[in-house]
Amino acid sequence: MSRDAVLSAVNLTRHYQIKGSPFSKPATVKALNEATFELYPGQTLAVVGESGCGKSTLARVLTMIEPPTSGQLTISGHQVSLKEGQRPPAALRREVQIIFQNPYGSLNPRKTVATMLEEPLKLNRKEMSAAERRQAALEMIAKVGLRPEHADRYPHMFSGGQRQRIAIARALMLNPKILVLDEPVSALDLSIQAQVLNLLADLQEEFGLAYVFISHDLSVVRRIADDVIVMYFGQPVETGPAEEVFTTPRHPYTQALFSATPVADPNRRRERVHLKGEPPSPLAPPPGCPFAPRCHLATKECTRLDPPLEHVNERVAVACIHVDQAAARYAVAG
Amino acid sequence: MSQLILSKKSSQPAPGTFRYQLASFWSDFSASRGALVGLIFIVFILLVALFAPWVAPHDPAMQDRSALLVPPVWHAEGSWNYLLGTDAVGRDVLSRLIYGARYSLSISAMVVVISMGVGIFLGLLAGYFRGWVETVITRVMDVVLAFPSLLLALGLVAILSPGLTSAMIAIAMVQLPYFVRLTRAAVIGEKNREYVIASRLSGAGHLRLMFNTLLPNCMAPLIVQATLSFSTAILDIAALGFLGMGVQPPTPEWGAMLANAREFMGSAYWAVTFPGLIILLTVLMINLMGDGLRDALDPKMKRS
Amino acid sequence: MALLDIEGLSVRFKTSSGLFAAVENVDINVDRGEVWSIVGESGSGKSVSMLATMGLLPWTAQVTADKMAFDGQDLQQLSSRQRRRIVGGEMSMIFQEPMSSLNPCFTVGTQIDEMIKQHLGGSRKERHERALDLLAQVGIPDPARRIKAYPHQLSGGMSQRVMIAMAISCNPRLLIADEPTTALDVTIQAQILELLLKLQEDTGMALILITHDMGVVAETAKHVVVQYAGRQVEKQDVKSLFAHPRHPYTEALLSALPERAGDQDRLPTIPGVVPGQHDRPSGCLFNPRCQYATEHCREVEPVAAPDDPASTLCHYPLDHPAVGTPPSATPQDPLASNPSSHNPSRPEVRP
Numbered sequence: 001m002s003r004d005a006v007l008s009a010v011n012l013t014r015h016y017q018i019k020g021s022p023f024s025k026p027a028t029v030k031a032l033n034e035a036t037f038e039l040y041p042g043q044t045l046a047v048v049g050e051s052g053c054g055k056s057t058l059a060r061v062l063t064m065i066e067p068p069t070s071g072q073l074t075i076s077g078h079q080v081s082l083k084e085g086q087r088p089p090a091a092l093r094r095e096v097q098i099i100f101q102n103p104y105g106s107l108n109p110r111k112t113v114a115t116m117l118e119e120p121l122k123l124n125r126k127e128m129s130a131a132e133r134r135q136a137a138l139e140m141i142a143k144v145g146l147r148p149e150h151a152d153r154y155p156h157m158f159s160g161g162q163r164q165r166i167a168i169a170r171a172l173m174l175n176p177k178i179l180v181l182d183e184p185v186s187a188l189d190l191s192i193q194a195q196v197l198n199l200l201a202d203l204q205e206e207f208g209l210a211y212v213f214i215s216h217d218l219s220v221v222r223r224i225a226d227d228v229i230v231m232y233f234g235q236p237v238e239t240g241p242a243e244e245v246f247t248t249p250r251h252p253y254t255q256a257l258f259s260a261t262p263v264a265d266p267n268r269r270r271e272r273v274h275l276k277g278e279p280p281s282p283l284a285p286p287p288g289c290p291f292a293p294r295c296h297l298a299t300k301e302c303t304r305l306d307p308p309l310e311h312v313n314e315r316v317a318v319a320c321i322h323v324d325q326a327a328a329r330y331a332v333a334g
Numbered sequence: 335m336s337q338l339i340l341s342k343k344s345s346q347p348a349p350g351t352f353r354y355q356l357a358s359f360w361s362d363f364s365a366s367r368g369a370l371v372g373l374i375f376i377v378f379i380l381l382v383a384l385f386a387p388w389v390a391p392h393d394p395a396m397q398d399r400s401a402l403l404v405p406p407v408w409h410a411e412g413s414w415n416y417l418l419g420t421d422a423v424g425r426d427v428l429s430r431l432i433y434g435a436r437y438s439l440s441i442s443a444m445v446v447v448i449s450m451g452v453g454i455f456l457g458l459l460a461g462y463f464r465g466w467v468e469t470v471i472t473r474v475m476d477v478v479l480a481f482p483s484l485l486l487a488l489g490l491v492a493i494l495s496p497g498l499t500s501a502m503i504a505i506a507m508v509q510l511p512y513f514v515r516l517t518r519a520a521v522i523g524e525k526n527r528e529y530v531i532a533s534r535l536s537g538a539g540h541l542r543l544m545f546n547t548l549l550p551n552c553m554a555p556l557i558v559q560a561t562l563s564f565s566t567a568i569l570d571i572a573a574l575g576f577l578g579m580g581v582q583p584p585t586p587e588w589g590a591m592l593a594n595a596r597e598f599m600g601s602a603y604w605a606v607t608f609p610g611l612i613i614l615l616t617v618l619m620i621n622l623m624g625d626g627l628r629d630a631l632d633p634k635m636k637r638s
Numbered sequence: 639m640a641l642l643d644i645e646g647l648s649v650r651f652k653t654s655s656g657l658f659a660a661v662e663n664v665d666i667n668v669d670r671g672e673v674w675s676i677v678g679e680s681g682s683g684k685s686v687s688m689l690a691t692m693g694l695l696p697w698t699a700q701v702t703a704d705k706m707a708f709d710g711q712d713l714q715q716l717s718s719r720q721r722r723r724i725v726g727g728e729m730s731m732i733f734q735e736p737m738s739s740l741n742p743c744f745t746v747g748t749q750i751d752e753m754i755k756q757h758l759g760g761s762r763k764e765r766h767e768r769a770l771d772l773l774a775q776v777g778i779p780d781p782a783r784r785i786k787a788y789p790h791q792l793s794g795g796m797s798q799r800v801m802i803a804m805a806i807s808c809n810p811r812l813l814i815a816d817e818p819t820t821a822l823d824v825t826i827q828a829q830i831l832e833l834l835l836k837l838q839e840d841t842g843m844a845l846i847l848i849t850h851d852m853g854v855v856a857e858t859a860k861h862v863v864v865q866y867a868g869r870q871v872e873k874q875d876v877k878s879l880f881a882h883p884r885h886p887y888t889e890a891l892l893s894a895l896p897e898r899a900g901d902q903d904r905l906p907t908i909p910g911v912v913p914g915q916h917d918r919p920s921g922c923l924f925n926p927r928c929q930y931a932t933e934h935c936r937e938v939e940p941v942a943a944p945d946d947p948a949s950t951l952c953h954y955p956l957d958h959p960a961v962g963t964p965p966s967a968t969p970q971d972p973l974a975s976n977p978s979s980h981n982p983s984r985p986e987v988r989p
Contacts, residue, residue, distance in 0.1 A: 106528035108547060119536055162911075190850065191890070191912075195908075195909075219895065223899065262853030263897065265856055265880065266857075
């Protein structure tokens, strides 16, 4: 990639300390473990995984709500060095904004749309007059496909899809370079989901935005992602270009995830890679590879060491010691 | 009371759709008949208190030596001059009740303003910062709650020397924990909502998050608590007055009236009954209105 | 005779601004051992019609139907006592939020036991045995230990398994699953769906799956009802539905699926939103969002043609050549296998 990355993460890790009660020892929950990736302008990086896989922790670290426990985060060429409880410098904070899954919780119920959109300008662009701010808010309202008369309404008067448009408008008011999209369409109806996805694609083209798209919906991810990180239990288990990961998933978990996803085609009822059991408890992580207890390829060796992410070719990296076997099996089954 | 109306408005600021919100609030509020009756009664009392010099037939402090303990007008010995009779020193009970409304209502309003203002501030601090700030504030409030409220108020008044101001401060202090706890609980509930995080990401500081973002979303239960506190304050003020620790004579405060007339309870029931009745009615009506407000404002009671 | 036979079911809710028709004129005929799916977006009334069948709606709901029979018994005529015996016993239901469907104060075993005691009876020991069997049947590892667990000790997937165990405890002949996997992760969803289908096959019960997920429909159901804004817009065999949707809404919904969009630059969308209580249009409810809508659609409410196998609620059902002979018509479904000679002429406005 010749362009400069707008965001790069090296071994980004976030642990939480759980205070011990008199009856239990304090524990460390490894919510995010050694995530490494780069994000380029105009590109979409999808983070895929199930609940508890560290997707939301990653979102909180990337938006600088929480500092990483270790690892490096570089945004627009500036290295972020945050301490616990510290606020990031305004210049950096503006670069990254977030869109949440639940359009009903992400808008302040007591504020009008215009007030909400003007707030970031009021706080960050002190030189703007009230009239200029209002103008900017109205322009953004039009840009996300709402009408000017919506400006003075309250959130409860909008449908879920419209609210998500408002949330997107608010995030874009400060011209960020990066949008973290935390399951932005999974709370929306199918017919509305397509509208919002198209809007996101339009805005990405217009502003050259880089998206970190967190989702569990593989059909959506396949459609919009350039690169994919598949996460399991706080760890990236497979990373690479979306096209390649989707056509030839190599990690057993990726394969299981793909085959578990229902496909809207009644003629293609294929055999599933069966995935038994449930993800382990973060308070009692299994020894070795966290996926081993559910993996059909697991051997004794898997319970002994946690495999690091290793490149299988130039673009794709997989964290599995049986990666060749897994890939071969999938090729036969598929 | 005027503060209540103000805070209600400030929690729903609005160009454009303000009328819509007001209309939906009104339709919810007026759905309860009791609330409506309460509101009408309170407005009536307020008006009477406001226009006391024009409404009251006599000066509340004027002592008519020729008419001591005159019974109300419907008794044979009653006089049209003193509709509800006179007390032991010949003062018109009706006029004193009318002027008393000024004292009772304004003292209670002050109490609510003080305890709500301080309570919201402490509650916001506790709920927003958590940690040791929260521990200190909630523990102190727990201590206040552990005292019987009237005993605490009496003690405080005794320390501060009896009088109107100390009575107000004492009762505000007694009411404080309810506001602090309510605010803290509401803030904790709202603090992790996504809109607060979004506001933070757009650069809002602690003060802005606390007062501009969080507070308006925590107001509904507080307004309801304010009406309830208002009625409790009337009762407490009356009780302090009755015990001689609150308003000092000859100020016509309802509780003090009750106290002054208690030795004639057997012979002149009117001097005791009417102040008691008016306290009862006012408290009842405010509580009715509070219920209606809760129904109209509490988001848990309605789906918008 | 169909197991569940519902005709002309309507549900209206009393609201402060008058009656709101949440469901109108829904027909469903489910035979023994069939797997049906009711699919629709939020506000389509897909859950309401089944809750009405179960008699689980609040008193503000007015339920009317031309016919509402379960196994030949008219549900509308039954006393509430008789109805309770059917509901939960022969006809049971599971819900979207498994965590909140279980009472947090009691152990899993107590709650299953309660269910068995109500409907089947038996000695304490027999009931305990049955509860253990059930837990094993729904794939809960180590049932003897789990039966003593409280709901908060279970994950979402486990809770849903327990709910399923309770639902099948009395050998129901019809199981209604209302978005049973929406709150669960994909891999757990696959497990639960598989479990439901396996139980359906083993016990021969009928299964009605309410969902919004077209993928789930495609992988599980044999027959599909599509609902939009409280109306049943079409009813088809799953394969022909996906291949040849008859209603423009179904067609638009399917083409909005990201995986069906192919190489197009942007996803095809359905403009606008599902109409709510106050903004229902006149004529066909879908007309403001329909690319084929004509003046006729805006004025006249459509009714399904009597000879239309899919009972498409549209003035101009999409006319696919294959609709007359659905490739996988099942013998229990006489309407679908009956070659339709009805070929409504297309209006000229259609692109």
